[in-house]
Amino acid sequence: MITFHHINHVLNPLILKISFFLIASNCIAESCQMSYYGPVPEPDPGQPYNKYYWVKSAMEKLRSGRLKGAIISFLFTHVCSAEFDGPLGMENGDILDSDLSSSTMAGTYYRASQARLNNQGAWCAYLYDLTPWIQVNFKANVSITGLITQGMHNANRHVMTFRVQYGDSTSSLTDVTTSSGVQLFTGNSDADSHVTNRFSPVLHAQYLRIVPVSWVSGNKCCMRFEVLGCR
Structure with a gap:
């Protein structure tokens, strides 16, 4: 099984972030399983005592489709450049x-x-x-x-x-x-x-x-x- 641990060795951090969002979206649609090895995401400022809140919140937004616009905005802002156009x-x-x-x-x-x-x-x-x-x-x-x-x-x-x-x-x-x-x-x-x-x-x-x-x-x-x- 290919994990994010393997991907991290071949993709730079920017591509890793994009891969996380795209693969997460696909896996929700396909009901597949994912493995993630790496640092625990920082907690949301509004939830200082629950360091898993960010992951839970992100996955809930992906599932509901509310993160779609954010992903598109992220891609436009951070990916489109002379290297990617x-x-x-x-x-x-x-x-x-x-x-x-x-x-x-x-x-x-x-x-x-x-x-x-x-x-x-x-x-x-x-x-x-x-x-x-x-x-x-x-x-x-x-x-x-x-x-x-x-x-x-x-x-x-x-x-x-x-x-x-x-x-x-x-x-x-x-x-x-x-x-x-x-x-x-x-x-x-x-x-x-x-x-x-x-x-x-x-x-x-x-x-x-x-x-x-x-x-x-x-x-x-x-x-x-x-x-x-x-x-």
Whole structure:
């Protein structure tokens, strides 16, 4: 039988904590048995004379489902980082065409759904759109750790600098900022190279909007991208 004592030798403390919650949840559902070898959890401050209260309380919450939100919050807060993230679905299509929108498009072949990383095309805003943007609706709150951007395939059309906005509704988007104000991200200098920008701290939002600030003079504002993070 594999015990938490064995797991502790191969997983770091963070993963051990996550494993405890996930395996505990699964075992309650499957009525399986668990063994735990390790230090007794500290007692809850409200129960100073019962050092097993925390375990009992946690298991009761798991059984009732009340701990589900706490587990999800824990994973978002502590796990999603550059070490644990992955593409959220621009390139592979997990993000649907209907989840993408933009301020304008230069034509049918330049609509927002063409902005997928490594696509043989790009999203391009209307030539006279001076405040272009492209937006993703993840349809749920996700953790967003970064962006990978490209220009338009085989063309001298790329975004050189951009801002990023995020939020849980399109009416309350917030700019990513630094201590000195709105953060300006460095984009691309050619058509096809990947440029990765990371967010610190990680963003938590349903909507992500990329707002180009500068692009190749005299050409349409065009780009492709992938979003990095955790669902």
